[in-house]
Amino acid sequence: MKQAEIKRAFEGYLRRRSLKLTTQRARIFDRAFATHEHFSAEVLYDWLSKEPGVKVSRATVYRTLSLLQDGRFMKSLDVGRGEMVYEHVLGHGHHDHMVCTDCGRIEEFHDERIEDLQLEAARKKGFEIVSHDHRLIGYCRSCSAKRKKDATAAHVSRAAAAS
Amino acid sequence: MKQAEIKRAFEGYLRRRSLKLTTQRARIFDRAFATHEHFSAEVLYDWLSKEPGVKVSRATVYRTLSLLQDGRFMKSLDVGRGEMVYEHVLGHGHHDHMVCTDCGRIEEFHDERIEDLQLEAARKKGFEIVSHDHRLIGYCRSCSAKRKKDATAAHVSRAAAAS
DNA sequence: TTTACTGCAAATTCTTTGCAACAAC
DNA sequence: GTTGTTGCAAAGAATTTGCAGTAAA
Numbered sequence: 142m143k144q145a146e147i148k149r150a151f152e153g154y155l156r157r158r159s160l161k162l163t164t165q166r167a168r169i170f171d172r173a174f175a176t177h178e179h180f181s182a183e184v185l186y187d188w189l190s191k192e193p194g195v196k197v198s199r200a201t202v203y204r205t206l207s208l209l210q211d212g213r214f215m216k217s218l219d220v221g222r223g224e225m226v227y228e229h230v231l232g233h234g235h236h237d238h239m240v241c242t243d244c245g246r247i248e249e250f251h252d253e254r255i256e257d258l259q260l261e262a263a264r265k266k267g268f269e270i271v272s273h274d275h276r277l278i279g280y281c282r283s284c285s286a287k288r289k290k291d292a293t294a295a296h297v298s299r300a301a302a303a304s
Numbered sequence: 305m306k307q308a309e310i311k312r313a314f315e316g317y318l319r320r321r322s323l324k325l326t327t328q329r330a331r332i333f334d335r336a337f338a339t340h341e342h343f344s345a346e347v348l349y350d351w352l353s354k355e356p357g358v359k360v361s362r363a364t365v366y367r368t369l370s371l372l373q374d375g376r377f378m379k380s381l382d383v384g385r386g387e388m389v390y391e392h393v394l395g396h397g398h399h400d401h402m403v404c405t406d407c408g409r410i411e412e413f414h415d416e417r418i419e420d421l422q423l424e425a426a427r428k429k430g431f432e433i434v435s436h437d438h439r440l441i442g443y444c445r446s447c448s449a450k451r452k453k454d455a456t457a458a459h460v461s462r463a464a465a466a467s
Numbered sequence: 468t469t470t471a472c473t474g475c476a477a478a479t480t481c482t483t484t485g486c487a488a489c490a491a492c
Numbered sequence: 493g494t495t496g497t498t499g500c501a502a503a504g505a506a507t508t509t510g511c512a513g514t515a516a517a
């Protein structure tokens with residue numbers, strides 16, 4: 142497990158900028174890295190409120206998430222639901238996302254060929270890429286299957302009603 | 305010019321859904337299609353407020369933009385600045401965007417090979433794509449050039465100061 | 468005349484901030 | 493002791509909504 146290692150990096154990061162390692166920050170850090178799912182600030186706040194430990198306010202959650210992003214310990218992504226979603230950068234490198242509109246599930250994908258084509262497109266326009274945002278919106282495997290089943294059921298019942 | 309044609313389509317769209325073609329809606333439609341740039345709801349509202357014509361409230365601007373999206377006359381895109389940006393769908397097909405963080409300029413690009421690779425990625429995960437969002441964030445040609453010049457100037461002046 | 472639409476202001480949602488009390492260092 | 497942090501509640505920013513009056517059809 143390299144979570145201990147990255148936590149040390151976080152502590153060093155704070156020290157270097159003369160920031161303090163408060164119990165709240167430690168708790169937020171631990172909780173955020175304890176999950177491998179994506180979560181919103183509100184969800185993280187809920188977890189912290191329900192689980193035992195020092196009180197952490199919503200404001201501190203937001204402030205610490207910004208801090209973690211500045212230090213490149215976490216990334217935020219806009220999945221188009223009005224709220225930001227966070228993920229830690231423990232290990233896994235760059236990737237893009239597929240967001241299920243039904244259940245909210247987020248899948249990751251990566252294709253180096255797409256990255257290359259992006260660079261090519263940017264070069265053509267003289268554009269200097271700093272970052273990019275690429276997400277596919279639709280239905281994950283299980284929601285897609287469910288929808289197809291429902292559509293079929295509806296079709297059958299319509300046919301029955303018409304007969 | 306096919307703007308007249310698409311306007312008729314909009315009128316038909318309203319009629320079919322027993323909605324009314326109010327002077328406000330007509331004005332918003334005309335103004336939105338009169339530009340080939342991307343704009344936010346607020347900017348459109350400003351245009352309408354300053355230019356002569358019937359009064360249009362902010363609420364109506366928002367409501368009409370939603371309506372235009374529902375009817376596929378316009379698309380909205382989230383450029384990551386907290387507000388939505390709109391573009392009409394007059395003619396030009398699907399494309400993605402490059403957003404300049406310095407000047408806000410938005411460039412369009414399209415590469416069918418990227419579209420294919422997206423489909424391939426989705427297929428692998430059993431994901432059913434409904435839409436996607438792909439944007440490159442960085443500096444447009446002129447802002448990029450300006451930044452490079454500034455960086456060089458700063459470097460030169462630092463060197464001079466140190467000597 | 469009926470039904471939809473508009474403007475207004477209040478409400479919402481997510482996120483940020485000012486400030487006084489407080490905890491790291 | 494300093495200096496940075498926290499919690500709270502108020503402030504923001506973009507967008508939506510309830511309602512009473514107004515204008516299309």
